[in-house]
Amino acid sequence: SAAASQPSAPQAEDHGADKTASALSDVIPAPTSVEPERGAKFRVKWNTGIHAPRGNAEADRVARYLQQQLRPSTGYGLLINRGSPGRGDMVLSLDGSEQRLGDSGYRMDVDKERLTIHATTSEGLFHGVQTLRQLLPAEAESGSPRHGPWKVPAGEIVDKPRFEHRSAMLDVARHFFEVEQVKSYIDQIAQYKINYLHLHLTDDQGWRIQIDDWPKLTTHGGSTEVGGGDGGYYTKREYAEIVDYASTRNITIVPEIDLPGHTNAALSSYAELNCDGQAPPLYTGIEVGFSSLCVDKEVTYRFVDDVIREVAAMTPGRYLHIGGDEADSTTEEGYRHFMSRVLPIVEKYGKTPLGWHEYAKAEPSSDAMVQYWGTSNSNEEVSKAAERGNEILLSPANRSYLDQKYNEETELGLDWAGPTTVRESYDWRPGSHMNSVPEEAIAGVEAPLWSETLTTSNEIEFMAFPRLPAIAELGWSPQSKHDWSSFRERLAGQAASWQEQGIDFYRSEQIPWP
Numbered sequence: 467s468a469a470a471s472q473p474s475a476p477q478a479e480d481h482g483a484d485k486t487a488s489a490l491s492d493v494i495p496a497p498t499s500v501e502p503e504r505g506a507k508f509r510v511k512w513n514t515g516i517h518a519p520r521g522n523a524e525a526d527r528v529a530r531y532l533q534q535q536l537r538p539s540t541g542y543g544l545l546i547n548r549g550s551p552g553r554g555d556m557v558l559s560l561d562g563s564e565q566r567l568g569d570s571g572y573r574m575d576v577d578k579e580r581l582t583i584h585a586t587t588s589e590g591l592f593h594g595v596q597t598l599r600q601l602l603p604a605e606a607e608s609g610s611p612r613h614g615p616w617k618v619p620a621g622e623i624v625d626k627p628r629f630e631h632r633s634a635m636l637d638v639a640r641h642f643f644e645v646e647q648v649k650s651y652i653d654q655i656a657q658y659k660i661n662y663l664h665l666h667l668t669d670d671q672g673w674r675i676q677i678d679d680w681p682k683l684t685t686h687g688g689s690t691e692v693g694g695g696d697g698g699y700y701t702k703r704e705y706a707e708i709v710d711y712a713s714t715r716n717i718t719i720v721p722e723i724d725l726p727g728h729t730n731a732a733l734s735s736y737a738e739l740n741c742d743g744q745a746p747p748l749y750t751g752i753e754v755g756f757s758s759l760c761v762d763k764e765v766t767y768r769f770v771d772d773v774i775r776e777v778a779a780m781t782p783g784r785y786l787h788i789g790g791d792e793a794d795s796t797t798e799e800g801y802r803h804f805m806s807r808v809l810p811i812v813e814k815y816g817k818t819p820l821g822w823h824e825y826a827k828a829e830p831s832s833d834a835m836v837q838y839w840g841t842s843n844s845n846e847e848v849s850k851a852a853e854r855g856n857e858i859l860l861s862p863a864n865r866s867y868l869d870q871k872y873n874e875e876t877e878l879g880l881d882w883a884g885p886t887t888v889r890e891s892y893d894w895r896p897g898s899h900m901n902s903v904p905e906e907a908i909a910g911v912e913a914p915l916w917s918e919t920l921t922t923s924n925e926i927e928f929m930a931f932p933r934l935p936a937i938a939e940l941g942w943s944p945q946s947k948h949d950w951s952s953f954r955e956r957l958a959g960q961a962a963s964w965q966e967q968g969i970d971f972y973r974s975e976q977i978p979w980p
């Protein structure tokens with residue numbers, strides 16, 4: 467927005483009514499502690515600057531991000547200053563002494579003179595900026611010039627996450643979504659302090675990531691999708707673009723190559739991967755459990771080695787997800803054998819394995835993470851994995867699956883684990899959800915969005931909002947802040963912001979929308 471790069475003269479802002487009905491605690495996820503102060507608010511004005519610490523590229527990036535967020539709506543320049551903070555500035559402050567904030571927390575201090583976000587890392591600063599966005603009037607989220615005043619309630623917020631792993635998942639295999647659509651979802655989830663995006667890159671209906679050694683995976687295996695549409699795939703460049711974009715939003719990409727089931731697209735691309743040497747046709751339906759790599763053939767492990775090597779090389783994040791779910795066409799013994807060969811490959815290429823909970827029966831080493839997707843509160847393999855030291859990522863299908871219908875009337879989505887209301891997605895306790903899995907074993911939560919029935923960004927948004935913010939709050943906020951009646955009010959407060967952002971959300975009757 468070059469037009470906004472110079473400070474503009476004071477505008478009608480001085481006459482506008484105070485639209486900041488929002489209180490300091492109207493934030494999702496609920497902050498750890500909020501101390502509102504009566505009296506004068508901070509106000510972003512035409513000459514407000516953003517102060518960033520000198521010589522820190524990461525903090526500078528957060529400053530530029532804040533500037534880009536607020537320029538279009540305010541029309542202000544919001545110039546970045548690296549000298550000493552001026553009166554009326556928004557200050558990003560890196561202070562190693564604020565140890566209680568950890569690596570991801572922040573402290574926000576707001577009074578009439580100044581708004582300061584303190585953190586020990588740029589990640590904490592970024593989270594503080596997300597809180598700031600929610601405290602400003604919703605019009606601040608607009609992509610075009612709006613009238614202020616741009617006020618922030620005074621007081622102090624001290625905030626840090628309960629769990630390290632707060633994830634969303636997007637299934638780009640059942641229906642393919644373009645790079646721009648993934649970026650837009652990244653922007654939407656980042657505002658709720660989600661820090662991982664798991665991309666379900668391969669399934670029966672499509673292979674969506676370029677692998678140089680096996681080019682037909684994408685040219686053939688990526689050429690369709692559920693319903694028979696054109697499908698698509700990401701080139702390595704495009705994947706890198708997603709990874710980079712996510713990192714500027716403090717989000718780490720977790721790629722999933724689903725093995726050994728959910729592999730019809732690969733089996734259809736290379737006949738030699740099939741036990742009978744016959745390539746099946748491409749598949750555009752929505753059944754699961756019918757495909758399997760041939761666990762007894764050596765070529766299978768050359769294939770998996772190549773794929774994991776290439777995917778690991780293009781992924782800076784720690785985790786590589788190898789699926790492992792619903793392998794109904796692989797024998798029990800074959801499954802264990804397959805996993806015992808594949809797990810060391812992931813580690814050989816420097817990644818930490820992540821897999822759906824079925825893979826726990828192959829006893830992955832203790833640093834591997836196990837993702838629970840069941841609907842029951844007890845699972846023996848998962849408790850045993852926790853005992854062996856594996857961290858557990860919770861995505862219980864009846865609570866956190868964003869693809870489940872809201873009620874019987876919802877047109878989009880599936881209902882095998884639902885329907886799931888907003889309240890049901892919020893009212894559960896990750897720390898004690900699984901019998902005999904202690905809270906210390908829980909890495910965090912994930913909200914997966916499977917795309918059998920979803921083809922557009924509007925449809926993604928409709929299923930994710932407002933349940934994604936519910937899961938995000940469970941991942942971030944302390945148990946002591948878990949409160950449905952407060953959450954539903956705060957959720958209602960987000961509607962205006964979603965409208966400004968063009969997010970097509972579901973108007974659940976459980977929420978007192980304005």
Ligand code: TNX
Pocket residue numbers: 754791792822839867869880916917918
């Ligand atoms: C189960 S959950 C699946 C997916 C489907 C989803 C639909 C899991 C690990 N596997 O293959 O898309 O249900 O809700």
